Amino acid sequence: MLLTGLLLLPLIGLLVILALPKTAVTAIRSVALLATGAVLLLSILLLGAFRSEVAAMQFVAQLPWIPQLNVSYHVGIDGISLPMVLLTAILSFLACLGSFSIHERHKEYFALYLLLVIGMMGTFLALDLFLFYIFWELVLVPMYFLIGIWGGGRREYSAFKFFVYTLAGSLAMLLAILALYWHASPRTFDMVELARQGHAIPLALQRLLFLGFFLGFAVKVPVFPFHTWLPDAHVDAPTPGSVLLAGVLLKMGGYGFFRLAYPFCPDAAWEFRWVLAALGAINIVYGAFVALAQTDFKKLVAYSSVSHMGFVLLGLASFTPEGMQGALLQMFSHGLLTGGMFLLVGVLYDRTHTRELSAFGGLGARVPRYAGLLIFFSLGSLGLPGLSGFVAEFLTLVGAFQVPEIRWPTVLSLIGIVLAAAYMLKVIQLVLLGPLNKKWQALQDLTLREWLSLAPLVVLVLLIGIYPLGLLHVQEASLQQLIYHVTGR
Amino acid sequence: MIMPQLALIPAFPLAAFAILILAGRHLGRWSAWLAIVALAAALGLTLTIWHAPFAGQPLIFQWTWLIGSQPWLLGLRVDGLSWIMLVVVTSIGSLIACYSTGYMHGDPRYSRFFAYFSLFCAAMLGLALADNLLLLFICWELMGLCSYLLISFWFEKPSAAAAGRKAFLTTRVGDVGLFAGILCLAWVPHGSLQFAALPVVAQQVATPTLTLISLLIFMGAVGKSAQFPLHVWLPDAMEGPTPVSALIHAATMVAAGVYLIARTFPLFTPASLHVVLTIGLITHVFAGTIALTMTDIKRVLAYSTLSQLGLMVVAMGIGAWPAAMFHLVTHAYFKALLFLAAGSVIHATHEQELSKLGGLARTMPITSTVFLIASLSMSGLVGLSGFWSKDAILLAARHYAPWLFWVLLGGAGMTTAYIARLYLRCFYGAAAPHHGHAPHESPAIMSLPLVALAVGAALVGWIGSPGFSPFFTLLGVHEAHGFDLPVAALSTLALAVGSTVAWIVGFRRRNLLPAFLRPAGLALYRLAAHKYYVDELYQRLLIHPVWALGGLLSTFDRVVVDGAVNGSGRVGAWASEVQAWIDREILDRCVNAIGTTTRGLGRVMRWIQTGMVQHYLLMAVIAVVVLAVTVR
Secondary structure (H helix, E strand, C coil): CHHHHHHHHHHHHHHHHHHCCCCCHHHHHHHHHHHHHHHHHHHHHHHHHCCCCCCCCEEEEEEEEEHHHCEEEEEEECCCHHHHHHHHHHHHHHHHHHHHHCCCCHHHHHHHHHHHHHHHHHHHHECEHHHHHHHHHHCHHHHHHHHHHHCCCCHHHHHHHHHHHHHHHHHHHHHHHHHHHHHCCCCCCEHHHHHHCHHHCCHHHHHHHHHHHHHHHHHHCCCCCCCCHHHHHHHHCCHHHHHHHHHHHHHHHHHHHHHHHHHHCHHHHHHCHHHHHHHHHHHHHHHHHHHHCCCEHHHHHHHHHHHHHHHHHHHHHHCCHHHHHHHHHHHHHHHHHHHHHHHHHHHHHHHHCCCEHHHCCCHHHHCHHHHHHHHHHHHHHCCCCCCHHHHHHHHHHHHHHCCHHHHHHHHHHHHHHHHHHHHHHHHHHHHHCCCCCHHHCCCCCCCHHHHHHHHHHHHHHHHHHHCCHHHHHHHHHHHHHHHHHHHCC | CECHHHHHHHHHHHHHHHHHHHHHHHHCCHHHHHHHHHHHHHHHHHHHCCHHHHHCCCEEEEEEEECCCCCEEEEEEECHHHHHHHHHHHHHHHHHHHHHHHHCCCCCCHHHHHHHHHHHHHHHHHHHHECEHHHHHHHHHHHHHHHHHHHCCCCCCHHHHHHHHHHHHHHHHHHHHHHHHHHHHHHCCCCCCEHHHHHHHHHHCCHHHHHHHHHHHHHHHHHHCCCCCCCCHHHHHHHCCHHHHHHHHHHCHHHHHHHHHHHCHHHCCHHHHHHHHHHHHHHHHHHHHHHHHCCEHHHHHHHHHHHHHHHHHHHHHCCCHHHHHHHHHHHHHHHHHHHHHHHHHHHHHCCCEHHHCCCHHHHCHHHHHHHHHHHHHHHCCCCCHHHHHHHHHHHHHHHHCHHHHHHHHHHHHHHHHHHHHHHHHHHCCCCCCCCCCCCCCCCHHHHHHHHHHHHHHHHHHHHHECCECHHHHHCCCCCCCCCCHHHHHHHHHHHHHHHHHHHHHHHCCCCCCCHHHHHHHHHHHHHHHCHHHHHHHHHHHHHHHHHHHHHHHHHHHHHHHHHHHHHHHHHHHHHHHHHHHHHHHHHHHHHHHHHHHHHHHHHHHHHHCCCCHHHHHHHHHHHHHHHHHHCC
């Protein structure tokens, strides 16, 4: 019931907004904020009620839906999906606060926004493949419009590219889902049941299935070379869109590996682990190098996401408790850090209408609070100990390094650590340091609303950096079970 | 003995940091005192637990930080080595903080300075307390951050901003090595990150692996302790406020690398010690020669730090880690003093070029005196701190190999030469013309810490002197080295020669070289004065290629990878256009043609179908006739 609430609350908000007149801007905003706030509260309640020693699904709800096809409304969470649900709830709420800077077509915007929240939440809650696919694709539609209508730059191109690219990837996944369905006996979309049968699928078929899932998720994560939609979409999306895109949508890809690809084709996953590790290392190093060369603030952050998501792949490839913990934690941490980063870029863009790094300079003296936060999130991104990114990267690397087959990719990814420092310090240097650019002498520091939308992220990044044990305990049992399921160890 | 209060030692300055960063702007001048009180409290706490390290009973406090296939513990541990570091950091740190209240007076980011300062000290204290490599690495990185923030403290100056970035990135290269070493150590069979377990690990791990691990760890030390070839950041770090330089060069940052080697010393194999010795020796000599040619007062001191750190690393390399630690301690006091005294000069004259300074002994008597004490201590005048520690290293070198002893003796002479040159040109000779007001002695809040440090710089070495050596007892080393008269005599001789050369060449500016050697001497001088072109080399061989690669990959990404995506999109669009054309031009036409034909036929047929019976009858007759004729 709790989980259904996570889907119903934004739906109710959506319906209320649709019923409101177009001109009632304040009411529309409040409803959206209330709905996402309620979702956040509910997910915190969920965290309190969650029993971390249990590896299996909790809070399960199941209702028959299309009995002829054995499709049901089936939701539940475990230690793998709970962090993602929390992340979605947090970022949805904060990005909703950030959405107050949207100046046109409020009604449509917030309606689509809540639809997006439903889609994201549903993806992480669904335990029925049919349902999962619906939510997965549902996400595309509102995001397409958010970019296409409220975006900037080449927004139509970017929105179209985002939509078609992800859809093409999803089709491969759809094929895999259908194949799984036809192969299962009795035919079912039940993800728990399908996972149980994972090892029974012949290896050749598993490979094909894995490939299908991989293509679907690789576009989302994004894995090199399927990543080029990301910088375009990020740059042209409105700030809240970028926050959710990088903060949550990319995680859907990583989550797919944990929830679908690994349980359903365990033997293929084990066989392909070196491919994942190699791609992870490429993501880390390649993304970092390309980020280094960017001159657009948002593009740089977008490529840094490519680099950071590489750690997720690397950790996934390790099949060790440390590596998997690190991969999952990296998804959470990256969501917080990059969410904060994009909010900060948005703050600056709202005031200056430019994202060219070289157009700034010396802002540190003019807007100290903004500068403090930008430095904070940059440090988090470059993996400073004490902040969440370090814990995740450390666990990932230490986990991956102990596996001889993927040791070299792991060593290679260490280069990414130096490069991350290089591009992040480049941002700080170009934006904050040096003599103040005369153009921005009247620049305003963070407003209370902006401050409120960033402060929770700061607290969480610090909390996870200093006391990661809380989240690790939540994840532990389910990850152990997944590793046991795949490797038998 | 388990003692959770240990956490308070770094927690005091950490709390000061938190308060200052959040509310510093409302505290005004009180922010400095908050930082000082926090450090003093840490010092007090450290002193109250003196009995445990002397008794050889470590104090411990551990907690679980991460979980995985095994729990990853973090822990604090006070033994002799870490206790010494704690005392050095807190005592020097609080003195520098006092001094800074005067030096930073009137700076718009006054409280921010003390916030970073506190964090820096907290990180260093955490590093000294860490009982394992993981916590050490965490504090290590935090220190890298603080050095970045403090070096580029006056970030409006582009050179300061660049220097901070350079420091962070250069040390991070070393950090990656340390990190890799930790990764290896965590997963070798029987590996452990606990310092206490390292001797056991060393016995169970194969020598080549151990050599690799120790060299990776050493790479971290090379970065932080600014050894060749990662030394380039330290001289540029002069862009920070002078108290920061004192802090970095004496008590914190650079000490961390040497401390790391001492901590992980059981892991070092003969092969890796050889590398350590080589690197240390190169740094010692190479930085010393550069120091001889620098004309910026802070840069001379910076290269002198490099050189002295090289000396410590040499001591490590020959296995004399207690002697290295001893020199680390004495160096911390006299180098902090040298920097603060130099800061006092800069504060008074707003000049740091040697050519624009001179004759300050008359106007700044306190500064001049303490500078002299520190210089003599560093040069190793018998009885002063530096003498005892340098002597310990020279003795160890003599036992190791005679050639090394003679090289180090030469190095000692060089040390005297550059510091004497600096002292003479700064404080003696004709007073340089000053624009504006005449130089004056610094206020009491700055000169009192100078005097306190001068006492330390003169006397702290006695704790490691032969016959009375609580220092070595603390480290658990019991073979007290004796007083070796020949070594002491030779090092005094080196001091005399060095200062004479400095007097003649550095101060009186006489060229002692015979005429035919002068071009070669000049070439050497130029080479050293340009820091052996290492920066330029890195710029060309490392930094440019990395940026170029970034640009190249970015273009690749846009043109090739994204090109492929857009290309396939375009192919798709083109294919559908072709299909549309086929649809329109062929299929549609066929369909239309069928339609037209049918309609045409229909039109013909309609003409026939008149609805009049007589026409039908006529047609039937014609048909019968035709059939009758044709079908016979």
